[in-house]
Amino acid sequence: MISRAGIDLLMNRRHFLSRSAGGLGGIALASLMAEESSLEIDSTDPYRPRPSHHEAKAKNVVVVFCSGALSHVDTFDYKPKLIRHHGRPLPGQENLVSFQGPNGNLVQPLWKFRPRGQCGKMISDLVPQIGEMADDLCFLHALTNKSNTHGPAENVMNTGFAFDGFPSMGAWVNYALGSTNADLPAFVAIEDPRGMPQSGPNNWANGFLPAAFQGTPFSTTKPIRYLPRPSHIHSRTDSEAREALSALNERHAERFPGDEALAARIASYELSARMQLSVPQVADVSRESAAMRRLYGADSSNETKAAFAENCMLARRLVENGVRFVQLFNGAYASGGNLNWDGHSQLKSQYDRHGDILDQPVAGLLQDLKQRGLLETTLVVFATEFGRMPMFQAGTYGRDHNPHGFTCWLAGAGVKAPFSYGATDEFGYAAIEKVTTAHDFHATILHLLGLDHEALTVYHNGIERRLTDVHGQVIQEVLA
Amino acid sequence: MWKTFCIVFLLARGWLSADTDHWAFEPIEEPESRPISIDTLVGEKLVEKGLEWSPEADRRTLIRRLYLAMLGIPPSVEEIEAFVAYEAPNEIAWSRVVDRVLADPRYGERWALHWLDTIRWAETVGFETNAPRPNAWHYRDWVIESFNRDQPYDQFIFEQLAGDTCEADAALGFLVAGPANLPGQIGRDELAMRSARQDELDEVIRTVSQTFLGLTVGCARCHDHKFDPISAKDYYAMQAVFAGLRYGDRRRRGPENDAWTGRVPYMTATVRKLAAELEALRIRHGLKTPLGNVETVSFEPLLAQTVRMRINATTNGSAASLYEFEVWQGKGADAMNVALASRGAKATASSFALENQTRHPDCLNDGSVDERQAFAWRAGANGPAWVRIDLVEPAMLERVVWQRGYSQPADYVIEVQSPGTTTWNELAHTRDHFPTRSDTRAAASITLGDLTKSDIAEIVRLNGELRRAQAELARLQAGPQTYAASFTDKPDTTWLLHRGDPMQRREVVAPSVPVALGSLGAIDEGPEVRRRIRLARHLAEPNHPLTARVLVNRVWQYHFGTGFVDTPSDFGKMGSLPTHPSLLDWLASDFMNHGWSIKHLHRRILHSRTFLQSSRPDALALKVDADTRFLWRFPPRRVAAEVIRDSMLAASGKLNRRAHGVGFDFFRQQGGLSDYQAHETFESDGWRRMVYARKIRMQAVDVFGAFDCPDAGQMTPRRTRSITPVQSLGLMNSPFALRQAGFFAKRIVAEVGGDPEAQVSRAIEIALNRQAEVEERRTLAALARDHGLDQVCRVLFNTSEFIHLP
Numbered sequence A: 001m002i003s004r005a006g007i008d009l010l011m012n013r014r015h016f017l018s019r020s021a022g023g024l025g026g027i028a029l030a031s032l033m034a035e036e037s038s039l040e041i042d043s044t045d046p047y048r049p050r051p052s053h054h055e056a057k058a059k060n061v062v063v064v065f066c067s068g069a070l071s072h073v074d075t076f077d078y079k080p081k082l083i084r085h086h087g088r089p090l091p092g093q094e095n096l097v098s099f100q101g102p103n104g105n106l107v108q109p110l111w112k113f114r115p116r117g118q119c120g121k122m123i124s125d126l127v128p129q130i131g132e133m134a135d136d137l138c139f140l141h142a143l144t145n146k147s148n149t150h151g152p153a154e155n156v157m158n159t160g161f162a163f164d165g166f167p168s169m170g171a172w173v174n175y176a177l178g179s180t181n182a183d184l185p186a187f188v189a190i191e192d193p194r195g196m197p198q199s200g201p202n203n204w205a206n207g208f209l210p211a212a213f214q215g216t217p218f219s220t221t222k223p224i225r226y227l228p229r230p231s232h233i234h235s236r237t238d239s240e241a242r243e244a245l246s247a248l249n250e251r252h253a254e255r256f257p258g259d260e261a262l263a264a265r266i267a268s269y270e271l272s273a274r275m276q277l278s279v280p281q282v283a284d285v286s287r288e289s290a291a292m293r294r295l296y297g298a299d300s301s302n303e304t305k306a307a308f309a310e311n312c313m314l315a316r317r318l319v320e321n322g323v324r325f326v327q328l329f330n331g332a333y334a335s336g337g338n339l340n341w342d343g344h345s346q347l348k349s350q351y352d353r354h355g356d357i358l359d360q361p362v363a364g365l366l367q368d369l370k371q372r373g374l375l376e377t378t379l380v381v382f383a384t385e386f387g388r389m390p391m392f393q394a395g396t397y398g399r400d401h402n403p404h405g406f407t408c409w410l411a412g413a414g415v416k417a418p419f420s421y422g423a424t425d426e427f428g429y430a431a432i433e434k435v436t437t438a439h440d441f442h443a444t445i446l447h448l449l450g451l452d453h454e455a456l457t458v459y460h461n462g463i464e465r466r467l468t469d470v471h472g473q474v475i476q477e478v479l480a
Numbered sequence B: 001m002w003k004t005f006c007i008v009f010l011l012a013r014g015w016l017s018a019d020t021d022h023w024a025f026e027p028i029e030e031p032e033s034r035p036i037s038i039d040t041l042v043g044e045k046l047v048e049k050g051l052e053w054s055p056e057a058d059r060r061t062l063i064r065r066l067y068l069a070m071l072g073i074p075p076s077v078e079e080i081e082a083f084v085a086y087e088a089p090n091e092i093a094w095s096r097v098v099d100r101v102l103a104d105p106r107y108g109e110r111w112a113l114h115w116l117d118t119i120r121w122a123e124t125v126g127f128e129t130n131a132p133r134p135n136a137w138h139y140r141d142w143v144i145e146s147f148n149r150d151q152p153y154d155q156f157i158f159e160q161l162a163g164d165t166c167e168a169d170a171a172l173g174f175l176v177a178g179p180a181n182l183p184g185q186i187g188r189d190e191l192a193m194r195s196a197r198q199d200e201l202d203e204v205i206r207t208v209s210q211t212f213l214g215l216t217v218g219c220a221r222c223h224d225h226k227f228d229p230i231s232a233k234d235y236y237a238m239q240a241v242f243a244g245l246r247y248g249d250r251r252r253r254g255p256e257n258d259a260w261t262g263r264v265p266y267m268t269a270t271v272r273k274l275a276a277e278l279e280a281l282r283i284r285h286g287l288k289t290p291l292g293n294v295e296t297v298s299f300e301p302l303l304a305q306t307v308r309m310r311i312n313a314t315t316n317g318s319a320a321s322l323y324e325f326e327v328w329q330g331k332g333a334d335a336m337n338v339a340l341a342s343r344g345a346k347a348t349a350s351s352f353a354l355e356n357q358t359r360h361p362d363c364l365n366d367g368s369v370d371e372r373q374a375f376a377w378r379a380g381a382n383g384p385a386w387v388r389i390d391l392v393e394p395a396m397l398e399r400v401v402w403q404r405g406y407s408q409p410a411d412y413v414i415e416v417q418s419p420g421t422t423t424w425n426e427l428a429h430t431r432d433h434f435p436t437r438s439d440t441r442a443a444a445s446i447t448l449g450d451l452t453k454s455d456i457a458e459i460v461r462l463n464g465e466l467r468r469a470q471a472e473l474a475r476l477q478a479g480p481q482t483y484a485a486s487f488t489d490k491p492d493t494t495w496l497l498h499r500g501d502p503m504q505r506r507e508v509v510a511p512s513v514p515v516a517l518g519s520l521g522a523i524d525e526g527p528e529v530r531r532r533i534r535l536a537r538h539l540a541e542p543n544h545p546l547t548a549r550v551l552v553n554r555v556w557q558y559h560f561g562t563g564f565v566d567t568p569s570d571f572g573k574m575g576s577l578p579t580h581p582s583l584l585d586w587l588a589s590d591f592m593n594h595g596w597s598i599k600h601l602h603r604r605i606l607h608s609r610t611f612l613q614s615s616r617p618d619a620l621a622l623k624v625d626a627d628t629r630f631l632w633r634f635p636p637r638r639v640a641a642e643v644i645r646d647s648m649l650a651a652s653g654k655l656n657r658r659a660h661g662v663g664f665d666f667f668r669q670q671g672g673l674s675d676y677q678a679h680e681t682f683e684s685d686g687w688r689r690m691v692y693a694r695k696i697r698m699q700a701v702d703v704f705g706a707f708d709c710p711d712a713g714q715m716t717p718r719r720t721r722s723i724t725p726v727q728s729l730g731l732m733n734s735p736f737a738l739r740q741a742g743f744f745a746k747r748i749v750a751e752v753g754g755d756p757e758a759q760v761s762r763a764i765e766i767a768l769n770r771q772a773e774v775e776e777r778r779t780l781a782a783l784a785r786d787h788g789l790d791q792v793c794r795v796l797f798n799t800s801e802f803i804h805l806p
Helices: A004-026 A029-037 A080-084 A150-159 A169-177 A200-204 A235-255 A260-283 A290-296 A303-320 A347-371 A438-448 B002-013 B038-049 B059-070 B077-085 B090-102 B106-118 B137-148 B153-165 B169-174 B190-213 B217-221 B232-241 B255-262 B264-284 B361-365 B453-478 B529-539 B547-560 B581-593 B598-606 B619-624 B641-652 B725-733 B735-752 B756-768 B774-787 B789-798
Strands: A060-066 A101-106 A113-116 A121-124 A137-143 A187-190 A325-330 A378-384 A391-393 A406-412 A419-421 A431-433 A457-460 A463-466 B249-251 B294-314 B321-329 B346-349 B385-404 B409-417 B424-429 B481-483 B495-497 B505-508
Touching: A060 A150, A060 A169, A060 A303, A060 A347, A137 A431, A137 A438, A150 A200, A150 A438, A169 A187, A169 A325, A169 A438, A187 A200, A187 A303, A200 A325, A235 A260, A235 B774, A235 B789, A260 A303, A260 B725, A290 A303, A290 A347, A303 A325, A303 A347, A325 A347, A347 A378, A378 A438, A406 A438, B038 B581, B059 B077, B059 B090, B059 B106, B059 B598, B077 B756, B090 B598, B106 B137, B106 B547, B106 B641, B137 B169, B137 B481, B153 B169, B153 B529, B153 B547, B169 B249, B169 B481, B190 B217, B190 B232, B190 B529, B190 B547, B217 B232, B232 B495, B232 B529, B255 B264, B255 B453, B264 B453, B294 B321, B294 B424, B321 B361, B346 B361, B361 B385, B385 B409, B547 B581, B547 B598, B581 B598, B641 B735, B641 B756, B641 B789, B725 B735, B725 B789, B735 B756, B735 B789, B756 B774, B756 B789, B774 B789
Parallel strands: A060 A325, A060 A378, A137 A419, A187 A325
Antiparallel strands: A101 A391, A113 A121, A137 A406, A378 A406, A457 A463, B249 B481, B294 B385, B294 B409, B321 B385, B346 B385, B409 B424, B495 B505
16 A cells, blocks of 8 residues: 555554554454555546655666567576586486476577677577676576566566466556656566567556556657647647636536546546657657767667667667566567567477577667666666576477576665576576575565565555565665 | 574574464354444544545546446546435435445446456466467457456355356366466476376465465465464465366356257267268268378288388378387287387488478387377478388388378388389379378369269268268357366365475375364365365355455455454465554455455445545655555545556547457457567457457556556556656557547547536546646646647556546
């Protein structure tokens, strides 16, 4: 309950509790429960900035999400023993049946690993430019997912639950903190130019939070729906219609003095009019210099890469303009690995294609944020739904789903770097050291935003819901 | 969090315990002997809180309120005028209009939506594939009809749990309203399969317990409920009630089914006749019987090291595919498949399909045809293909066995190469096999023994007829289908799962309801349906503490915006306490005493002073009760997404009143993976009421989704009411809104002609159900003159008043 009133309540009650814990029995439980069950955010201004629980290291977040499950053993999780055991069965798991069926023998990384940056972190040739940013990265090598299926696993990574219908991390953050730019949506989801991720809008859904907190999907190739004035309506016509509308709405509101929803509605029309100016401005990446376009790879002759690079530039522009939470998708829905990282059968050729699209734009984004000083207040999260097996699937040239261990990384505000946390076993099959759940991951991200994941709750259908369910611990070791 | 903490704290101190000591588990309070009504009990609360009644609203406001709340559509100008002009005391005039509204079929269309929200009903499966459930809409129609004919609520429950006993098959759509993984989307390992079954049943338990009981039994899947008297054992006992349940289509009995069944004998005879004709032809031409899915080719033992099969054509033209290809030596106990990879043999093929899953030739000799554990070889393209087995050493071969894969070979040759030679010797061919029924090849492409082209054409023609007749017979025999729960006679055993882990089975659990609510008796023996019948009867017992209370609270919420308990699907200890406990109980027993009639309940509410009050705010009252929980006025609020769209169509004159049947589409696809593209404009079918839109899970509907229209991801017993700029963009700029504004303007011109003032007056009457004020008439008439009447209509659709329940 983080509405303005809710925060007051929360603070007062905590204060109260600390003074008189022993006297609680005297409080009418009824009134407590009734008040706390109402989920009314201040409807006149749902995006009003709200204080964090503690001092925030990060003001903004960019989540780069690799849809389809990026292979950790081919990118960031270096396993020399996997190379030495190439062609032999995985010891102890000789007959492993995983998501799609039986597995074959261990297969060494399909790209060569090399030491990168000053720190010498071993990162593969699939992502060399991201690799060069190694000194700024904090790797989490022992992530796990409770689902081995793309949609539910994406849900876990982005909402904390495998099932559909729970609020996404961005919605929680939007709900908790509001926005610092009244002219832009506080939470933007940038779709990959190749299409939607597997679990689609559930990745940026509001779930049971008010719809105001859902992510607004748009990208350089896909604008906000119905944002521009329809071309056949003249601007004067439009503004006079809006004036007439506001006169009618104000007259109506006068008949219901004190009705906040009516005032909020008038405000929402004003905001939409401001967005008609502010969004095209911020989304117009053509204003970026040629040098910038080269840095991100937006000048690439590969159209998909150029489009993704422009999305990365858009992400930076949004962050620069105070957008709180940006999701940036790399990879689309399940497509036999053609449009995303789901390399079941032809991992090498597909990843060569996808790697080129991912690498330079993300490295460019990191560099750009860094050179502008934005990385000090922006947390960059690099995530995927799960990893892939160190073996090929029986009779294929690709790797099956592996929720037992995979890699994500963090960079920027409040994050220790260069650093690597947790480890998978010597073949990269399963996390064995500092095993990390999505809940820990989320708790840590919220912590960096100044939020206590256990205090950020909303009552829904009988349960005080959190992003982190009833689990999760902030990973203290990765904090700077 | 505070609440959790607080309750845990109280639990720890022993001031609260997860036992049945909770108001909602207490029996419903007997009505007092003094005469009571909604108004006496609301009035008492008002006095207690120092609040006062608001005056009665005027007739225009009341009829708009009534129509929007009950029908989800505003009244027509004529209906308003008739009501306003009706010269009778308010009570009589009101009673007449209430009766009319309750008999109006649009009532069911509006109130069905409330129910569908509550159970997160949708026409796709959700999860990974979001595949369509094309036969699910019957349930939506059944709910609409149930409301319209005021089906008693106890029977409404019964049919949704045990409709198979009373030919209410569509009602069983209730149990499978939630999302479920398709079999193909479940991992192939045991854990994944068991987990998926648990998830499926969990959705059922959540639906049943939250909807009827207002209890979050689902919490007890992994551990005893923290706050409510529901143990993990209770959870699995409820799961056992539904242990026989399967998701999928089932036969929908009724007149259509009877008609289909009536045609079965004729179609059976047709099939027999055609089959006999074909068999006669086969014998006449001296052809062998058609190929099966598995064929064994035996021959005189011969020494060979290489065997191949050249597949020239498949029955349906798709790429050649085999699950397995076996080459046998020896007889009886000595027989051995020497083609196996484990015996060193190597399989090759002309090509293989590179797919998400492998279709490699290794599949031919992996020794497995278990579809869950192995794959089939499939050629990389349609057309002729070959597979070949090279043995490690020459062997005395006696037979070859092939098993079809994703396609059926129709024309092939099996050949061997003797050691040291390069010539291929034919072992078997298909030229003397009569075509299989599934063979759809053109006659011209078929060679059969020495048959003439016309002989072959005759066989192909008859074969086609037989295929169609068989398909029709199968369709008639299966009967009309509806997406609803089916049940097996032998339900799975239900175990208590330790921490909800499907691999950690503990004791076997018998079907029941949570112990705190009673028992269903010994029902684990005997027919499966008894479990569900008992549950339905248990829920409808007059002394059940929850069923009637929960329903009455829901109905109250839809009238007043908030229920007595503002957590409508949680009457447990984490839920709220009722604001008017005596009124809730009185209405609950009154509801049961009047045959569980929901329309009776509506009448009670609609005729109350509480409902008839003005909604105007009062500064003093707002200070005491900002949320109007104590009903010192009628609480005004924004209407639902569906009501907004329907009202626009009603105003434009384009509303298509066609009821029932397959829904119209908001998207270009009816299910499936991501990347749904929204239709931006619609024609007549898409101008039906929004309840008839095909409901896609997890896809917000264009324009109207932003008005908190749930996407069936989660149960939504109470919608949020947010206000966002995206809403205003949709209503201001979407092609749908602009086009309807255009139609609305045309309608106005047709009705009142070209005078802008008259146009504006009429438009306001239609859209806002009141007469225009001088000032707004002037403003809007100027807008009409300078920029066209379309703009006036566009503005009206965007006013707060248009989407306001007054």
